[in-house]
Amino acid sequence: MPALTAEQVQERVIEALASFGPEADQITRNATFEELDIDSLDLVELAQIVEDEYGIVLKGDDMKDLRSVGDAIDLIVSRQS
Amino acid sequence: MVERTPGCALVTGASRGIGAAIARALAGAGWPVGVNYSSDRASAETVVGEITTAGGQAVALQANVTDPETPGRLWTALEEAFERPVLALVNNAGVNRDDLVPSLGDEEWREVIETDLTAAFRLTRQALRPMLRARYGRIVNISSVVALRTNPGQANYAAAKAGLIALTKTAAVEVARRGITVNAVAPGLIETQMTEELSGELLSFVPARRAGTPEEVAACVRFLVSDDASYVTGAVLSVDGGLAA
Numbered sequence: 001m002p003a004l005t006a007e008q009v010q011e012r013v014i015e016a017l018a019s020f021g022p023e024a025d026q027i028t029r030n031a032t033f034e035e036l037d038i039d040s041l042d043l044v045e046l047a048q049i050v051e052d053e054y055g056i057v058l059k060g061d062d063m064k065d066l067r068s069v070g071d072a073i074d075l076i077v078s079r080q081s
Numbered sequence: 082m083v084e085r086t087p088g089c090a091l092v093t094g095a096s097r098g099i100g101a102a103i104a105r106a107l108a109g110a111g112w113p114v115g116v117n118y119s120s121d122r123a124s125a126e127t128v129v130g131e132i133t134t135a136g137g138q139a140v141a142l143q144a145n146v147t148d149p150e151t152p153g154r155l156w157t158a159l160e161e162a163f164e165r166p167v168l169a170l171v172n173n174a175g176v177n178r179d180d181l182v183p184s185l186g187d188e189e190w191r192e193v194i195e196t197d198l199t200a201a202f203r204l205t206r207q208a209l210r211p212m213l214r215a216r217y218g219r220i221v222n223i224s225s226v227v228a229l230r231t232n233p234g235q236a237n238y239a240a241a242k243a244g245l246i247a248l249t250k251t252a253a254v255e256v257a258r259r260g261i262t263v264n265a266v267a268p269g270l271i272e273t274q275m276t277e278e279l280s281g282e283l284l285s286f287v288p289a290r291r292a293g294t295p296e297e298v299a300a301c302v303r304f305l306v307s308d309d310a311s312y313v314t315g316a317v318l319s320v321d322g323g324l325a326a
Contacts, residue, residue, distance in 0.1 A: 041259065045213050 004054065009076050013069065016049050017042070029070035036069075043072075050076055088168025088215070089113040089159055090306070093146050093204065096125040098273035099223065100173040102295035104128055106303040107171070108137030113163040115155065116141045117174065138163065146174045146200035152207035166211040169219040169306050172201035172245070179234045190237045197241035198248070205252055209261070218261035219306040222249045223298075224317065226269040229325040232283075242267075246317055253315030262314035264305045268298045269321020289322025 010029070018024040022036040033043070043066065047058040056079045066072050090107045094100040096118035105128065108114045114132065116139050118125035125141040132139035140162045144151045159167050175197045178189035201222055212218025227235050228242035246265050253263035270283050271293045284292065298320050304310050305318065319325050 041213070041255065048210055048213075 003080055004077065006073060006077050010073050012049075012053070013046070013073050013076070016046050017069065020045070027069055029073065030068060032068045033066065040064075046072065054080075056080065087165050088217070089115065089163040089165045090169035090171065091115040091117060091142075091155060091159060091167055091204075091208075092171040092173055093117045093200075094119070094174030095128060096121040096141075097128075099268060099271060099295045099298050100171075101128045102299035103171050103173060103223075103302045104139065105132060105135075106296070106299035107169065107306060108132040108139055109135065110303050110307065111137075112169060112306070113138035113140075113165065115139070115159045115162070115167075117144055117146070117155065119143070119145050119174070146204065147195045149203060151200075152204050155204075156207055156211075166215055167208060168212060168215060168217055169221075170204060170208040171221045171223065171302055171306075172204055173223040174200065175223065175225075175238075175241075177235065177238045179238065181234055182236045185236060193237040194241050194244075197238065198244045201245055202248055205248065205263070209252070209256060212261045213256065213259055216260045218256075218259075219310075220249075220252070220261070220263040221302050221305050222246075222263070222265045223302075224249070224265045224267045226267050226319065226321045226325050229267055229317075229319070249317070250315045257314050260311075262305070262310065264310075264313060264315065265317045266298060266301050266305070267317055267319045267321065267325065269293060269319070269324040271295060271298060271320075283324075287322045287324050288326065291322065293320060293322055 014027045017027050020038060020042045043063045047063055050056050050058055090112040092100050092104045095104040095116040104114045104116050116125050116128050129139040129141045142155055142158055144155055156167055176193060178193050205220055208220060222245045224245045225242040227239040228246050249263050249265040270287055301318050301320050
């Protein structure tokens with residue numbers, strides 16, 4: 001698979017997070033999960049989407065320190081093999 | 082009638098006894114059912130035949146639940162067979178290898194924990210992915226009265242079945258806000274091949290003074306899987322004629 005750009009990952013992450021409840025226009029890189037009311041179970045689902053679509057395995061341990069949308073995007077981009 | 086989200090159900094260890102009765106009951110409630118079996122293909126095909134004759138949908142699926150590859154394989158097979166996500170899972174497969182603790186072997190311990198507890202965990206983990214996305218799901222774990230009331234000679238079985246209740250409660254609270262319920266049923270002395278040897282000694286302790294039937298257990302599972310039980314989660318429903326009371 002060709003390397004994903006940060007823009008591609010951002011687009012997919014925002015789409016996934018929007019499906020959990022918050023309005024898409026609120027989901028910026030700097031928005032925190034707390035502000036967006038995204039909980040730990042939402043992040044587990046996000047990790048599953050990332051694994052299914054990109055083959056990147058993110059464990060609970062990887063996700064627990066994520067605070068903002070940008071943190072998640074950076075983690076996913078950094079995990080590409 | 083099928084519940085509001087069209088899905089299918091998987092019952093493990095469903096070729097005979099309690100599992101077969103659960104498969105028939107869920108099919109009767111409108112669920113297409115995967116009838117899992119490990120070795121007794123003829124009995125599993127009989128259950129499938131009974132279900133289809135009664136107008137339901139079922140498919141027999143061979144798999145050893147202790148194989149870590151089994152959950153993925155079963156989900157693929159079910160989604161292909163019924164073209165629906167698996168939205169109900171009944172962890173029923175179980176074995177017992179009874180002995181008193183001083184002489185209970187490592188292998189007997191390991192086999193029972195692997196089959197009755199670890200396999201149920203792996204299947205639950207597999208089941209939750211599509212259920213989380215569907216915002217709907219029903220998981221019922223078949224525990225046992227011995228998780229609640231001591232029975233000498235069954236330390237491995239009791240530990241596995243008590244572990245299953247802890248798994249049930251933990252998973253239930255983790256996913257409750259997604260419309261997914263996780264419950265346990267704890268059968269007592271039920272007339273099956275597995276309990277044939279136990280019947281005599283235990284029956285005198287059963288307040289109802291009789292063994293239960295697989296259908297009496299299956300009726301409770303059918304309720305927990307139904308929309309009528311949508312606010313019941315993390316519960317342990319005893320079906321034991323009062324044995325654990």
